[in-house]
Amino acid sequence: MNETIQDNLNYKKYVIDSRLKYFKPHSTKIEKSFSEEISFSLNRDSKFIHPKFFYDKKGSELFEKICTLDEYYPTRTEISILKSIQNDLFELLDGSFRLVELGSGASVKTRLILDVFNKKYDKIEYFPIDISEILTESSELLLKDYENLSITGIIDTYEGGLEFIQNYDSEKNLIVFLGSSFGNFSPIEGAKFLEKINSTMKHGDLFLIGLDLVKSTSVLEKAYDDSKGITAEFNLNVLSRINDELDADFDLSNFKHYAIYNEKDQRVEMYLKSLVNQSVIISKSNLSLELHKDELIHTEYSHKFKIEQIKELLGKTGFKIQKIWLDKNNLFSLTLASKN
Template identity: 40%
Template sequence: MESRFEFVEIRGDHPPLTLDRAVREGLSAQPKSLATQFLYDRRGSELFERITELPEYYPTRTERAIIEARAGEIIEAAGEGAAIIEFGSGSSTKTRLLIEAALARRPELRYMPIDISFEFLKSSSANLLEDYPGLQITALGAEYFDAADALPSHDGPRLILFLGSNIGNLTREEAVDFLTRIRRGMEPRDRMLVGIDLVKDRGILEAAYNDRQGITAAFNLNLLRRVNHELGGHFAEGCFRHDAPYDDVEHRIEMRLYSRRDQRVRVDALDQTFEFADGEFIHTEWSYKYTRETFAELCSHAGLAIEHLWHDDRNWFGLALLRVTG
C-alpha cells in the first residue's frame, strides 16, 4: 500500500490560529466569540458523530441519501478520468460512495483528501487503501484556505468536494474568499461539488441544533471544558447554557453559550480574567442556509456558476455542481 500513498504537508504564510490566541482575542471582543474549529477535539468529534445520528439532525443522512442516489451521475458529470480532491475529508464515509462509483467505471482512481488532523488523515487513508486496491491517495495535511491556494495537479479533470454543508460555517465574505481561491486554481474542465443546507421552516432548523437529548448542548459546552483542560480555565459548565436560534434575516443558525449570571472567569495560562454579564453570550458557530438563488449569487462573486443542483424530495439539502465561468 505504501506505493499507493503519499502524504504532503502544506504550510501557509500565516501562523495557524492557536487555542490560547483564540481565547484571548475572542473573549476580549464584543460580542464574545470562540473559533468554531476548536469545537473538534477528540471528545468534540465523538459528540458530533453522535449528533449526526440524532433524529432531529437531518443534514448528514439527507446528503448521504442524495449521494447514494446520484453518485453515478456525479462521477459522469465530473468527466472521464477525473481525480477527486476533498476538503475536510474526515473519515471519507460519504466519499466512499463516489469512490465506488468511479472505480465501477475504471480500474484506478486518484483521491486527494485534505484535513488539518494529520494522524486522522493517515489513518483514514490507510483504511481506504485496504478496501480499494485501485485507489491511489495523495493526502494533504493543511487548513482549508492554505490548501485552496495550492490545489494538486492531475492529468485530467478534477472533482473538488466540499461536503457536509461546511460552506455554511463560513460567513458569506469568507465563503466568497474561499471559493475564489479555489476558482483561481481550477481549469474549465474541473468541477466542484458543494453540499448546501437549504432554507426551510424555522422549527426544523432550530430542532436540528437544539436536540431533545442535549447532545448538541454537550458538544457546544465541551469547548469550555477544553479551555479548562488545555489552558487552566475555570469555567463552570453549569454557569452557561447552550442555545442555537435561527436568524431569518441572515438565514443562519447561531450557536451560542449564554452566561447564566454575572461572573468572572480566570484562564491561568493567559494570566487573564474575563467578565460575563448575565445573559451575555459567546458565539461559537454559524451555519448559513441557502436557496438556489442566494447560493448562485454567492458563487458568481467567485467566478463560479451552478451547473447542476441535486436535492432530496423535501428540498431540505442540496449538492451543487459548480463550473468556472468566463
C-alpha cells in the first residue's frame, strides 16, 4: 500500500485491527470548514445550507428511517434492481476488483454487491467513503457477516475520498454511488463531479451509479414530505446540529419543512421556511442572522433524470455506458460505465 501519499493528505489514521482501519481529516479542519461554510451560505440574500451537513449521528439515523417509509420508493426500488442484476454483475466484473463506495451510509445496499464479490473472490477489499461517522458502525457490522472482508474507511467528503483513492495502487476499482445522491448536485456541479470521478479512474475501473427517474409530482412530493413527518425531522435536524456544534440559537418551532417538485428543472427542492420575522445568532460563524416571515433556507435539491439525459451526461463527462438497468415500474435506474 502507498501509505505515504495517503498519510500526506492530512488524515488521522485509526487502525482498529488487521481488517479495519479508518482515515479521517484532523478535527480542527472539519470544524473550521463547517463554521466557514455556514457563515458563507447563510450570510446572503438566497440562503442555503449544504446537504452534506444533514448527516450528523441523528441525521444519519433519520435518513435510515426515511429509507423504510412507504412513500420513500427509491431505497426499496434500488434494492430490487440490485438483487435482479447480481448475475449480470458477476459476469461483467472481469478480473479482480476492489469495491469503493461514495456516500456509503449504513452500507445496506452494499451487501448485495459484496455478495457478488463473495462468490467471485477469496478476499474482498472495501473502501467506504462517507462524511458521517455512521461509516464506523456500518463497517463493524459488515465485518461480522463477511469473513474474507477488509475495510479501509475514509470519513470525509466525496472529493476528499476520491483524492485519497487516486493513485492508491494498481488494483481495479468498482466505484459505486447509490441512492441517487448524485441528484443533490446542481447540473453544472454534477457534471464537474462526474469528470472528477472519471479522472480518478484507471482504465479497467468501473463506475455504478443509481439515479432516480422523472415521475409524477404527487409521488415525488410525498416521497420528500412523508405522512409521519420523518423527512421534516431530518430537514429540521440540521438546525439542531448548527445549534450544538456552532453555538447557535435557532428555535426549531419557528421553522417548517417545505418540499416542492420543480417540474421545469426536474428536481425536488427542500427548504426550511421561517414562520416569523426572527433573529438568530451563530456564534462560531460570527453571524447574526435576520430572517423574515416566509423566507426560505434552501437545504437540498434532488434531481430526477430521463434515460436519454443519463446517457448524454455520462457520455459528455468521459464515460462509456456498459449497461443501464431499470426496475419493472421504471422508477429508478442503475448504470454501469467505464472510462471512455
